[in-house]
Amino acid sequence: MAGYLMRRVLALVPVLCVVAVVTFGLMHMMPGDAAAVMLGPDASEEQVEALRESLGLNEPLIVQFFSWVGSALTGDLGTSFFIGLPVTEVLFAALGPTINLALLAQVLAILIGVPAGILAAKRQGTGADQAVMAGALMGISVPSFLLGLFLMLIFGVWLGWLPVAGYVPPEDGLADALRYLALPAVALGSMQAALIARMTRTAMLDTFSKNYMKTAKAKGVRARVSLYKHALRNAALPIITTIGQTLGTLIAGAAVVETVFNIPGIGQLVVNSVERRDLVVIQGVVLLIAVAYVLINFFVDILYSVLDPRVRFAGGDS
Amino acid sequence: MTTTHAENHDDAGSPDVLRVRDLRTSFATEDGLVTAVDGVSFHVARGEILGIVGESGCGKSVTAESVMRLLDEDTTDYDGSVTFDGTTELLELTEDQMRPYRGSRLGMIFQDPMSSLNPVYTIGNQLIEAIRTHTRLTKQQAADKALQMLQITGIPEPELRLRQYPHQLSGGQRQRVVIAMAMCCEPDLLIADEPTTALDVTTQAQILRLIDDLRCNYDTGTMFITHDLGVVAEICDRVIVMYLGQVIEDTDVHTLFDEPAHPYTRGLLASTPSLETDNSKDLPIIPGAVPTLTQVPDGCRFAARCPFAIDECTRATPELRPHQRPGSHTAAGDHLVRCIRAEEIPDLLSTGDEQEDTDD
Numbered sequence: 001m002a003g004y005l006m007r008r009v010l011a012l013v014p015v016l017c018v019v020a021v022v023t024f025g026l027m028h029m030m031p032g033d034a035a036a037v038m039l040g041p042d043a044s045e046e047q048v049e050a051l052r053e054s055l056g057l058n059e060p061l062i063v064q065f066f067s068w069v070g071s072a073l074t075g076d077l078g079t080s081f082f083i084g085l086p087v088t089e090v091l092f093a094a095l096g097p098t099i100n101l102a103l104l105a106q107v108l109a110i111l112i113g114v115p116a117g118i119l120a121a122k123r124q125g126t127g128a129d130q131a132v133m134a135g136a137l138m139g140i141s142v143p144s145f146l147l148g149l150f151l152m153l154i155f156g157v158w159l160g161w162l163p164v165a166g167y168v169p170p171e172d173g174l175a176d177a178l179r180y181l182a183l184p185a186v187a188l189g190s191m192q193a194a195l196i197a198r199m200t201r202t203a204m205l206d207t208f209s210k211n212y213m214k215t216a217k218a219k220g221v222r223a224r225v226s227l228y229k230h231a232l233r234n235a236a237l238p239i240i241t242t243i244g245q246t247l248g249t250l251i252a253g254a255a256v257v258e259t260v261f262n263i264p265g266i267g268q269l270v271v272n273s274v275e276r277r278d279l280v281v282i283q284g285v286v287l288l289i290a291v292a293y294v295l296i297n298f299f300v301d302i303l304y305s306v307l308d309p310r311v312r313f314a315g316g317d318s
Numbered sequence: 319m320t321t322t323h324a325e326n327h328d329d330a331g332s333p334d335v336l337r338v339r340d341l342r343t344s345f346a347t348e349d350g351l352v353t354a355v356d357g358v359s360f361h362v363a364r365g366e367i368l369g370i371v372g373e374s375g376c377g378k379s380v381t382a383e384s385v386m387r388l389l390d391e392d393t394t395d396y397d398g399s400v401t402f403d404g405t406t407e408l409l410e411l412t413e414d415q416m417r418p419y420r421g422s423r424l425g426m427i428f429q430d431p432m433s434s435l436n437p438v439y440t441i442g443n444q445l446i447e448a449i450r451t452h453t454r455l456t457k458q459q460a461a462d463k464a465l466q467m468l469q470i471t472g473i474p475e476p477e478l479r480l481r482q483y484p485h486q487l488s489g490g491q492r493q494r495v496v497i498a499m500a501m502c503c504e505p506d507l508l509i510a511d512e513p514t515t516a517l518d519v520t521t522q523a524q525i526l527r528l529i530d531d532l533r534c535n536y537d538t539g540t541m542f543i544t545h546d547l548g549v550v551a552e553i554c555d556r557v558i559v560m561y562l563g564q565v566i567e568d569t570d571v572h573t574l575f576d577e578p579a580h581p582y583t584r585g586l587l588a589s590t591p592s593l594e595t596d597n598s599k600d601l602p603i604i605p606g607a608v609p610t611l612t613q614v615p616d617g618c619r620f621a622a623r624c625p626f627a628i629d630e631c632t633r634a635t636p637e638l639r640p641h642q643r644p645g646s647h648t649a650a651g652d653h654l655v656r657c658i659r660a661e662e663i664p665d666l667l668s669t670g671d672e673q674e675d676t677d678d
Contacts (some may be wrong), residue, residue: 054464211433217388218428219448219499220421229447238411309483310439 004312008301012294019290020072021108024065033057033141034291038081039279041224051081055280061233067145087284090269093287095288097167098258098265100177102250109192110243116193117200117239126143132197143255148187156181165262184261188253192246199242203235210234236307244300248293335506335539336385337477342397343377343384352382352611356563357398362507362539367530369554369571370543371586375608377563378543379429382509385541386426387416403506409574422452425500425538427529430511431492432666433483441468441495442480448499467565471528490521494528501532508532508540514549527555547590551575559583562608562619565638579655581640581663601645618657626659626666634674 027034035051036043056064071077076086120132156164163180170177207213208231216226254256256266262268266285273281305312327492343355355377362368370378383389385400387408398410402423408416424628428434436444445464449455461480468476471494473557484492488561500508510529514522530553533540542554550557550571557574559567559582567580578584585604604622608613616633624631641646641660659666 044338211428211430212436214388214435214497215426215434215496216427218386218420220417220419220451221447222417222451230436234436308442310437310485313483313486 004305008298009190012298014293015294019294020069021065021281023290024068026286027279028061038279040277072287076279077287079184080281081236082278083281085272087281090281091266091284091288094266095266095268096169096265097263098251098254098267101188101258101263101265102185102247102254104178104181105189105192105250105254106243106247108185111178111197112189113193113196114200114239116198118227119209120197120201121204127231129201131183132201136194136197136204139190139197142190143256144191145256145260147190148257150185151183151187152261165260166179167261167265170256180214180284184257184263188250188257191253192243192250195246196239197244200235200239203238204231207231207234209246233307237304240300240303240307244296247296251289251292333363334361334590335364336541337401337404338381338385338398339396339401341381341384341400341627342379342395344395344397346395348420351395352582354563354611355384356614358558358560358563358565360565360567360568361540362556363442363541364506365533367533367540367542367554368554368559369550370560371545371547371557372546372560373549373608375562375611376560377394377562378390379511380561381464382426382511382541382543385509386420386424387411387413388420405525417488418452421448421500421504422506423506425503425505425508427493427496427500427508427510427513429491430516431496432516434496437484440480441482441484441487444479445495445499445502450502463502463571464498468495468503469531470503471495471498472524473498489517490524493517493521493525497525501536501538503625505538506538508538509543510540511524512545512590513542515544515546517668527537529553547586559586562614563611564619565658566620566656569641569652573653577643577664579643579653579660580620580657581626581659582620582649583638584663585623607647624664628659630658 003230012176024042033048033052035055035057038049039051052058059067071227075088077091079086079254080090097171097262120129123129152164155162162183166180168176170178204233213226213230217223221230251266254265255270257263258265258267264289270285272278273285338361339359339430341355341358342353344351344353344496344590358377358381360368360370370381372378380389384396385408387396391413396407402408402419406419407540408419411419414645434542435441439447442461442464445467446457446460449463449601450457453460465476465480468479473479473491473494477490479495484495487495490655493516495512508529513529514525517525522529526549529540529542532538541669542549544550554571556568556570559574559580560581567574567578567583567658574583575587578587585602588602589604591601604623615632617634618624618627618636621627636656636658638656641655641665643653643661
């Protein structure tokens with residue numbers, strides 16, 4: 001197990017190097033001069049030159065790269081020219097709401113998707129199965145912003161049960177925070193729930209046909225034990241893969257939902273930064289999301305090895 | 319456990335641990351109702367190994383799974399009678415009543431040891447589960463019992479195996495685990511569904527010896543399903559031969575090899591290589607293929623492939639009846655055959671030139 005962990009951690013290094021190069025390249029892949037792009041067409045020659053100097057754009061590329069990586073490793077991603085604040089600070093301020101939103105959406109999606117998928121598989125071909133599958137199709141088809149607007153209209157405006165938009169950090173009261181996050185989390189998590197339900201159903205049906213399920217029945221194991229102990233544990237691998245993979249799309253989806261519900265998260269930060277052509281902040285966000293992706297996949301890999309002994313022992317240390 | 323076994327020994331009027339009468343198993347499929355097992359009858363005595371022989375698709379596995387009631391009962395229909403231990407009618411039990419029999423009094427070994435163990439749990443976990451499902455033993459007691467069962471199967475390093483996962487064991491080792499699992503509650507009836515098919519020949523011999531030992535030590539009645547006549551000769555006491563869902567011959571193992579009565583059995587034996595087989599000649603084969611269950615022919619189901627078939631064969635389904643062969647050392651009634659010409663065939667073979675079942 002320890003050897004496996006070490007190998008997985010070492011495998012992260014080249015991926016993170018690629019992430020660093022690409023994110024750094026972002027600044028230089030732009031057509032024209034980055035400083036000129038940031039300042040817009042109205043800026044004077046002197047202003048552009050001053051910005052070039054402060055961004056270090058006049059240094060040789062390789063020097064720029066290493067000084068950028070060096071500061072990034074110490075948590076310094078530069079200072080936003082527009083906001084006048086360090087990028088790290090801006091990112092962390094925006095990260096909280098996004099993480100809370102994405103986590104709540106993910107938890108809701110798992111709590112709804114997994115049981116629904118198990119039910120559909122257990123009752124394959126019946127009305128319950130068809131209802132779950134129809135619900136999943138809707139969940140996948142309806143865009144989150146549309147669902148968000150409907151939820152806002154129904155629960156916020158007509159029924160008045162929940163706030164229409166806005167964000168309260170959990171530190172200022174958990175109940176309030178949940179009230180504000182409920183609708184955006186449902187809007188964001190519905191597609192997740194649908195994908196998870198489908199994958200759970202498929203994976204469970206797949207395990208039902210496996211010989212070890214027949215062995216379990218022949219041993220006299222109760223159907224319920226068989227379902228949760230023998231089938232679900234094996235079906236968990238593809239389900240967790242789906243969850244891991246879609247957690248990335250969840251972050252992307254959060255940008256849209258944050259805009260609809262006016263939540264000051266990463267999504268809003270990206271939209272605003274792009275409008276301002278604030279390249280330094282954009283670079284920081286891209287780096288953050290890329291690293292988040294890599295880390296999520298890393299944790300999914302670790303989870304595999306916990307759930308499936310074949311993965312754990314694959315390295316040859318039996 | 320052991321006390322109830324003893325009581326049943328005394329009470330049981332018949333020595334048979336299993337009596338199957340006129341078992342009919344049908345599946346609802348998209349092509350309509352398919353009867354995979356059609357009127358099968360047999361019995362297994364304590365300490366006896368009954369071989370069930372036939373080609374793929376003849377219904378031997380479905381017969382086994384019908385006795386265990388392992389098939390999906392939403393789409394499966396059982397008919398006939400499966401009497402366990404002289405008293406219990408298995409087909410009439412509810413699922414909750416049936417469950418305690420599985421794994422405790424009825425043990426089953428499956429064909430493919432690679433896939434019949436759950437890959438995500440240790441061997442110990444799966445053995446202990448089998449034991450604790452049917453007994454009130456503590457985890458530690460069950461673990462001791464599991465270890466003891468593994469030792470009986472002759473697996474090397476049994477303590478280590480308990481902690482290992484299925485993928486860390488070889489095929490033969492896994493089959494020993496499956497056997498230990500089937501035997502851990504000392505079943506009265508063991509159903510072995512092609513237990514050696516997936517194994518190499520050396521391992522096969524060891525597993526056969528193990529099953530034979532267990533039958534002697536525990537007085538277990540065994541249904542041994544196979545398509546391998548060599549295995550039958552080695553281990554079985556009596557044999558039923560199945561063809562397309564029906565029993566076509568039922569006799570003791572010596573009679574089966576010395577005086578096969580049904581043309582299909584003759585064909586099977588002729589197409590089995592032996593040391594005396596002349597290698598320069600091709601092995602005789604049974605022409606044609608097994609018809610599908612959706613197109614069961616009228617009359618004798620083997621007639622289309624039978625070299626001795628006459629018009630009468632296709633008119634009515636022949637009954638499974640006692641074989642009467644003058645000079646046979648088998649008492650009438652102990653050798654059953656489903657062929658109207660069974661008695662004539664030896665004469666036909668000796669008068670005609672002997673190619674009759676090898677050409678066309």
